[in-house]
Every structure is written in structure tokens, then in C-alpha cells.
Amino acid sequence: MSGETWTVLKIIQWTTEYLKGKGIDNPRLDSEVLLAHLLKLNRVGLYLNFDRPLSRDELSSFREIVKRRGSREPLQYITGHQEFWSLDFKVTPDVLIPRPDTEILVEEALKVVSGQGSVASENRPLRILDLCTGSGCIAISLAHELKDSVVYAADASDAALKVARENAETNGVQDRVTFLKGDLYGALENRPRITDHRPLLFDLIVSNPPYIKNIDIPNIQPEVRDYEPRMAVDGGAEGLGFYKRIVADAPNHLSPHGWLMVEVGEGQAEAVSEMMKDAGGFDSPLTVKDLAGIERVVKARKLSV
Numbered sequence: 217m218s219g220e221t222w223t224v225l226k227i228i229q230w231t232t233e234y235l236k237g238k239g240i241d242n243p244r245l246d247s248e249v250l251l252a253h254l255l256k257l258n259r260v261g262l263y264l265n266f267d268r269p270l271s272r273d274e275l276s277s278f279r280e281i282v283k284r285r286g287s288r289e290p291l292q293y294i295t296g297h298q299e300f301w302s303l304d305f306k307v308t309p310d311v312l313i314p315r316p317d318t319e320i321l322v323e324e325a326l327k328v329v330s331g332q333g334s335v336a337s338e339n340r341p342l343r344i345l346d347l348c349t350g351s352g353c354i355a356i357s358l359a360h361e362l363k364d365s366v367v368y369a370a371d372a373s374d375a376a377l378k379v380a381r382e383n384a385e386t387n388g389v390q391d392r393v394t395f396l397k398g399d400l401y402g403a404l405e406n407r408p409r410i411t412d413h414r415p416l417l418f419d420l421i422v423s424n425p426p427y428i429k430n431i432d433i434p435n436i437q438p439e440v441r442d443y444e445p446r447m448a449v450d451g452g453a454e455g456l457g458f459y460k461r462i463v464a465d466a467p468n469h470l471s472p473h474g475w476l477m478v479e480v481g482e483g484q485a486e487a488v489s490e491m492m493k494d495a496g497g498f499d500s501p502l503t504v505k506d507l508a509g510i511e512r513v514v515k516a517r518k519l520s521v
Contacts, residue, residue, distance in 0.1 A: 222275060225266035227251060231282055238286040246291055247282075253295045254278050288438035301357035305383050310375035312448040314353040317506050318424050321479045322357045324504050324513050325422055328475045329362065341366045343416070345469065347400050347423040347462060350448055352380030352393070354422055359389040367393045368418075370403035373447065400458070401465050417471040424479040425458035427451040455481060459488050467497035470518040477515040485511035492516040 222230075228247045235243035248259050254277055257265065270278065281294050292298040292313045298305050300314035301322055307313050329342060342365040346355035349369035359367045367389075371377050377395050384390040396403035404416065428449045433441055440449060451457055459478060466476045476498070480488050489501040498516035506512040 221269050224262055224268050246285060250281055290439045290443055300353045303387050305351050305353055306379055307351055308379055311351040311379050312444055314351055317512055318479055320506055320512050322354060325358055325420055325477055326361055343418045345418040345421045348425045349380055350376050352383045355393050356384050356387050356389055359392045360387055369393055370396045370398055372399050400461055401469055418469055419471050419474045421466055421476045423462055427455045427481040429455040456487055459491060463491040463495050467518055472520045474518045475515055480514055482510050485514050488514045
């Protein structure tokens with residue numbers, strides 16, 4: 217890149233070809249995002265500055281981040297951010313990068329909440345539990361939309377919880393989301409105690425748990441295999457280990473008519489639905505497809521008795 221003038225447009229064109237050769241799916245988009253990140257511009261700003269030459273220092277810095285992307289490091293870990301539900305989330309290698317498919321889980325959660333008359337009749341805030349919260353994207357998005365809700369978000373990773381707390385503060389919901397360290401429902405033992413010692417029941421339990429079969433992990437895309445936290449993707453031998461535990465104990469933590477709702481991997485919806493049927497205490501489970509026609513969310517409502 218040295219020895220000649222490199223304008224914004226020229227560097228985008230060169231980087232696009234370089235990343236294409238490294239097997240990157242959207243090389244032009246990634247090139248623009250990386251350069252916009254470096255120059256502190258949005259993509260429109262790039263278009264308005266196509267003829268602007270980059271300085272030697274800018275070229276040196278850009279060379280380093282392009283090299284990282286060429287090594288298949290996720291774009292979001294390089295920029296440090298990912299948009300989810302139109303909110304800005306900090307992401308680090310300590311958390312799974314929020315995916316657009318997970319927005320379907322948020323959307324379905326909001327749909328079922330809007331129909332829960334039993335919650336309003338109790339004259340108390342809606343209670344939500346997010347298991348395996350990671351970056352906090354689900355819990356924070358729901359808290360942002362449901363202003364009167366009380367949200368608990370659990371994760372086994374201290375590092376992930378640190379990122380999630382920062383994201384809650386960034387998005388202005390830190391006073392309504394309580395982050396708890398622990399293994400699934402066991403994290404509730406670490407919640408702040410109040411004078412009422414009755415079990416805390418939730419109107420909505422949501423989760424996007426690890427669901428990749430550990431035998432499949434060596435063959436998945438390098439961005440996930442080599443960079444995202446193993447504990448956030450490894451679902452055990454069948455990819456269903458977390459679902460079994462989440463579903464089995466959910467009735468003990470749901471209020472009457474409360475909902476359990478989970479994101480699932482491709483081909484897992486039927487197995488998770490059967491778990492909900494076998495657990496007892498639920499209405500017939502329902503599935504929701506993503507834009508690719510894959511069953512992505514499984515949900516079931518607790519029976520009143």
C-alpha cells in the first residue's frame with residue numbers, strides 16, 4: 217500500500233479484492249465498515265470522501281485491521297460493536313456476537329407479552345428472566361421496549377456479565393436489568409434478597425443457549441470456531457444439553473400462564489418441542505420460522521394449574 221496515493225475509493229477497491237480472496241462473504245461491505253470505523257465516518261461519509269487520500273498513519277492502521285479480518289477475525293470484534301434491535305452493543309471475544317435471527321426471539325417475546333392480561337391484573341411489573349445472556353442483547357432489548365418490566369439476566373461468565381452491564385448502561389436500562397452470575401436457574405440464588413422470601417416467579421423466560429454439537433465445532437466457519445467463546449456455542453454431544461435443563465426446570469420458575477421461549481439451531485425445533493411436551497405443565501409448544509424458513513424459536517405457555 218506504500219509508494220503511491222491511496223484514496224478512500226482506491227483502498228476500498230483493493231481491500232474488497234483482498235478479502236474476497238480470503239473467502240470473506242461480503243468483502244465490499246466489510247471493507248467499507250472497516251474503513252469507516254478507522255476514519256470515524258459512517259458509510260455515507262465514505263461516499264462523500266471517495267477522493268480523500270489516506271495518510272501514512274491511517275494506511276498503517278488500516279493495514280493491521282484488514283489483516284485481522286483476512287485472518288477471519290469477526291468484523292464485530294475488530295470494530296467492537298454490533299447493532300441489535302436498533303440498539304448499539306459492545307462486543308468482545310468474551311461474548312457471542314448478536315445475530316439478526318435472535319431478533320425474532322425478541323419480537324416473539326413482545327408479542328406474547330402484549331397478550332398477557334394476567335400479568336397486568338396482578339398490579340406488578342412484568343418479570344423477565346434471560347438465561348445465557350452473553351452480551352445482554354435480549355434482556356436489554358426487552359427492557360428497552362417494556363418500560364415497566366423487571367429483567368434478570370444470568371450468565372456463567374464474569375467477563376460476559378461485565379460486557380452486558382456496560383451495554384445496559386449504554387442503552388439506559390441499567391436500573392431495570394439485574395445481572396446474575398451462575399449456571400442457568402442457579403444464578404437466581406445470587407439475586408439481591410428482599411423481605412419477601414417467596415420464590416421469584418417469572419412471566420417470561422427467554423434464552424439463546426449454546427446449541428452447536430461439539431463434534432461439529434471443528435467444521436463450522438472460522439469466525440465462530442476460532443474466535444467466539446467456546447462456552448457460548450458448545451451445546452454438548454447432541455447440541456441439546458442446555459435445552460434439557462432449561463425446559464425441565466422452567467415450570468418451577470414461571471408464573472401461571474407464563475411463557476418459556478428459546479432460540480434453536482436448524483433442525484432442533486422438533487426435539488425441543490418434545491422436551492416441552494414431556495416436561496408437563498405447558499400448553500402445546502409453537503414454533504416460529506426465520507426469514508430463511510428455518511424453525512428458529514420454540515415457545516410454550518405454562519398451564520394455570
